[in-house]
Amino acid sequence: MxxxxxxxxxxxxxxxxxxxxxxxxxxxxxxxxxxxxxxxxxxxxxxxxxxxxxxxxxxxxxxxxxxxxxxxxxxxxxxxxxxxxxxxxxxxxxxxxxxxxxxxxxxxxxxxxxxxxxxxxxxxxxxxxxxxxxxxxxxxxxxxxxxxxxxxxxxxxxxxxxxxxxxxxxxxxxxxxxxxxxxxxxxxxDNSNTQDFSQLEYLKEVSNEILNNHSLPERCFSWFTPSCFGLNAMWQFANELPLWMHNVNSEEAVYRKAFSELVALKADIGYCLTQIHYTVQHVYDNTKNPILSELPDAFLKIAEEWGVISNLFFKASFLESPTLLILRISERIKKNHDQLEKTLVLLNKL
Missing domain, CATH: 3.90.70.10 (Cysteine proteinases)
Structure with a gap:
């Protein structure tokens, strides 16, 4: 092997x-x-x-x-x-x-x-x-x-x-x-899996099949429904951050640990959105579906914003009193949430 x-x-x-x-x-x-x-x-x-x-x-x-x-x-x-x-x-x-x-x-x-x-x-x-x-x-x-x-x-x-x-x-x-x-x-x-995956036509087939089976859109739209998942999760997280800071402001070790872990958002949520960007771009390149024309850039900007948010958490970990910065982060997440919701609505038209 x-x-x-x-x-x-x-x-x-x-x-x-x-x-x-x-x-x-x-x-x-x-x-x-x-x-x-x-x-x-x-x-x-x-x-x-x-x-x-x-x-x-x-x-x-x-x-x-x-x-x-x-x-x-x-x-x-x-x-x-x-x-x-x-x-x-x-x-x-x-x-x-x-x-x-x-x-x-x-x-x-x-x-x-x-x-x-x-x-x-x-x-x-x-x-x-x-x-x-x-x-x-x-x-x-x-x-x-x-x-x-x-x-x-x-x-x-x-x-x-x-x-x-x-x-x-x-x-x-x-x-x-x-x-x-x-x-x-x-x-x-399976025996059917003998084609050259590197060929453009097969990539087109894979992408189209995924979208036609609604595998990708359905997974994206788990962002819409359950209370602790998806867009609701982003909104809950944005609302919870300032409340949490108010309650644990004196427990320095706890919020510094939290900030150090939340830096991973860039490689976590940002990663997901970046891969959606590449997938939608790939499908658009092959299908020229006009609905998709603006979505690749929209997903990329949303993903890049999670990189900024990640860096702000890193900055917060060095501040003696990060409360004001946390309020800024909360507002940025809410704006990111609104933009993502609009973008997913467009994707749902496929």
């Missing part, structure tokens, strides 16, 4: 899907097509808890269901394997999939593997940003040394390292306990 190709994608789920498509078909899809194939766009609002307090948070990429949707749209066969319940079963599944050159993907926690020299060197070399759970794919075995070669999906780029079998197995079992159902299994590509 592949061990030497770095995948520089902005999201680990899309990065893994790229690995799967390359492995089973030998083809390379643009990032926005992989993203659109899994209809990964979703925005949800919630709260993160630290000790005895909490802070508002918003996320932008829907990992749940992405692999199923992308695999179905791209004609990659999945397997309904159940996750392992003990070390022997976990090791057996890894051995079976690697020997058969199929793909099994699961998560490993930084606390389980972060201090191992092989992992530590690669993480530092690649300037890996995420230090929580990492998606990995076993790609090789050395049974004599009781080691597994794992391909690690990470931002800004994937990498490969060799770890002890016991460490990998225990970390997988840990992730199954924390995130049951997070493991995924693939077993091949």
């Amino acid at each position: 592949e061990t030497n190709n770095q995948h520089e994608f902005g999201n680990c789920f899309v990065q893994i899907m790229d690995y799967v498509v390359r492995h089973y078909t030998g083809n390379c899809l643009p990032e926005n097509v992989l993203f659109a194939a899994g209809s990964g766009m979703l925005c949800s609002f919630g709260k993160k808890f630290v000790d005895n307090t909490s802070y508002p948070y918003i996320i932008g990429f829907a990992g749940k269901g992405y692999f199923e949707r992308a695999s179905k749209n791209l004609n990659i066969r999945t397997s309904l394997e159940r996750e392992p319940v003990n070390a022997e079963e976990a090791a057996g599944k890894i051995l079976e999939y690697v020997k058969n050159k199929h793909i099994i993907c699961f998560q490993m926690h930084e606390n389980d593997i972060g201090e191992h020299p092989a992992f530590k060197v690669q993480r530092n070399k690649n300037n890996i940003l995420n230090k929580n759970f990492h998606h990995v794919i076993p790609v090789g075995l050395d049974l004599d040394k009781k080691q597994i070669v794992v391909w690690v999906s990470a931002s800004p780029s994937s990498f490969v390292c060799t770890l002890p079998i016991d460490m990998v197995v225990q970390s997988w079992l840990h992730s199954v306990e924390v995130f049951p159902g997070s493991s995924f299994f693939w077993e091949g590509a």
